[in-house]
Amino acid sequence: MEPPRKPSTLGFVGASDIFQLLRDGQPRTRAELSSITGLARSTVALRLEALRATGLIGPTGGAASSGGRPPSQFALNPTARVVIGADFGATHATIAVADLAGDILLTRRTARPIADGPEAVLGWFGTESRGLLAELGRTEADLLAVGMGLPGPVEHDTGRPVNPPIMPGWDGFDVPGWVLDELGVPALVDNDVNIMAIGEQTSSFPDVTDLLFVKVATGIGAGIISGGSLQRGAQGSAGDIGHVRIERGSGIACPCGNFGCLEAMASGPAIAAQLRETGADVANMNDVADLVRHNDLDAIRAVRQAGRDIGEVLTTCISLVNPSVIVLGGSVSRVGEHLLAGVREVVYQRSTPLATQHLSILQSRVAEKAAVLGASVLALHHALSPESIGAMTEEL
Amino acid sequence: MEPPRKPSTLGFVGASDIFQLLRDGQPRTRAELSSITGLARSTVALRLEALRATGLIGPTGGAASSGGRPPSQFALNPTARVVIGADFGATHATIAVADLAGDILLTRRTARPIADGPEAVLGWFGTESRGLLAELGRTEADLLAVGMGLPGPVEHDTGRPVNPPIMPGWDGFDVPGWVLDELGVPALVDNDVNIMAIGEQTSSFPDVTDLLFVKVATGIGAGIISGGSLQRGAQGSAGDIGHVRIERGSGIACPCGNFGCLEAMASGPAIAAQLRETGADVANMNDVADLVRHNDLDAIRAVRQAGRDIGEVLTTCISLVNPSVIVLGGSVSRVGEHLLAGVREVVYQRSTPLATQHLSILQSRVAEKAAVLGASVLALHHALSPESIGAMTEEL
DNA sequence: CGACTTTTGCTTGTACTTCGACTTAAGTCA
């Protein structure tokens, strides 16, 4: 009555251990791998052979000889396969193809309203993705996975948006299922702020385990990396700090139905609206940025005040999660110096010295690339996981 | 030139896999374990034999027969060994002995000022621990590990307090080293709020992955469990929300040097001080609790307002970490209903419906036991980890 | 009470993995 059981002996799954060591791209010799893993050199050689068969690991130029036969080295072959990282905003979408090192090979940014609905947007995504792959001379078989950021709360485990306010038709839509049908690869979906946090952390602060990424644009949100991993919260809406009440906002109505929300005071549209009240002719954040560049005092003052408002909320966030780095990103970061100044002013005044003595507050270093970088990392994290590598080496 | 290497073949380390399955205390038959793990029955029998030799796993009464020989069952033997969980507050200490299921066998609470310094306090802890073990008829060899909570920030990896404000002489003290010398077992040290969060989550909400434990006593602090694991932050001071500024507090000085801190308005001493200003004769929180029990309106109003103040800070925390449960604990929870009412009033008014629709705000269910429970869990987590179990089965 | 069922403990042979030693390859240096 036993179900048929394949000999479950650990098999070549152990190959993934060595692969994970080589993920960093550094070339290593068999002897080095042997001493790191504790496996015999002959075993390491077996594993490397299995990995070489997948193409993911390849030999690099041998190292210098130390008097005898020079050792050959092996390293991640970043060009073996690719992943796609996509970022969908309210009005625009960015698609990027990245190699296995997470380096972006090709990017395309297009106007593409998310409100067109999942079929239209994802349909376009599919054809566009194939186009990008063809442009790079790669086939669909080279694609390992897709990472995707959406402008709303997403249940990451299932990849379905949940009650997204600005994504009509997307609620509960099975995005990974659709991508699997269309491109034949798994899709990892997350909130756009979350993938920006991942992108920033991976690219700019690889050794930082506690980082807060704050996106200031049409809305305001935060991505939390704590203890080295992204925190999504119980319903995937962790970091939604846009509707926290701030002192200055008392009485000001927010579209959310509440009063005094941070987003109603410090978001891009809010800054523009405040400037219009002073008589300035600004339609959006681009106009504000222009004014700031021309040293318009009202504009600078408004941006700086927005920074103070954000800083007010961040003081609580800092006390709560105790990050070592806070990164400001999003479209408002184009006026980042003044925003940053406002944030710092409040944070360093109000927070306890213990929490701020090792805290850096910075602008995003990867800026508009953060999202697609993070999406690619998400895809790579899945595609190069021990489980996936185990499956790839075993089926040969 | 190779270092001598013992044949690293996986050996009996696999025994820990089966042990982790049995950690929950549920008895299981060999056949069940075989089908869960995918291992052959003969292999399962081997592993069980190794585990039985350690005493950690024992046979339980066989299950009901289904027509033939009834299967024998195996389960965690909770009484095989013990751990000690300790909680040190500013003035008092609690030591508990717990079995492998985390159930507390014996507790002792004593006045023991933390300010006496590490040698005095830990010396007392050592003799007291031995006394408790003897009282239970157990030897020191039965002790597996110690978990410990301290009233200040602790670098959990090393077990050393860092800049603790109320623990003179403890800064950087090697607590685990001391415990190892004294009792011969490893010690896991953490902030007291953190261990309370762990205790509450383990005992009351084992299925909740995102929980905030808020301790309101002499100070105010929070323990954050997010994504199923405790978040300690970059310097181990995550959750230090006592010195966040609140609206009502403008102009009120806090001992920390800042103004308007939550702790200066809503902590136990702060509530008592506010009541004294109305003419009430209250020295501490106990007196306040008495007044509340006698339906003193001023006292109830003060407690409720403190709840509102805490709720104000919690709205931001809720938006940020998106927990599904918030637990209020600490000595002020003796007037918990009114405190809770204040917290709920503000939270449900100010937070977004998305964040609160699945949020429960409750009083601690394990109350004063939370800390030692959590400390025991910390100790068990280490002592029953796959590594530890692997070491135990291998040395036989 | 005896036949039947189911689990257990034990044994055996096979398949697979890992190890370590040995041989061969590929350089350096005198």
Place this chain on the structure above:
DNA sequence: TGACTTAAGTCGAAGTACAAGCAAAAGTCG
């Protein structure tokens, strides 16, 4: 060029897990 050094490939030995088989144990059911 030849001796030396270091790395890589090969292969048998050892050990583990597995499946299968069998006898004994411990129940149920007629």
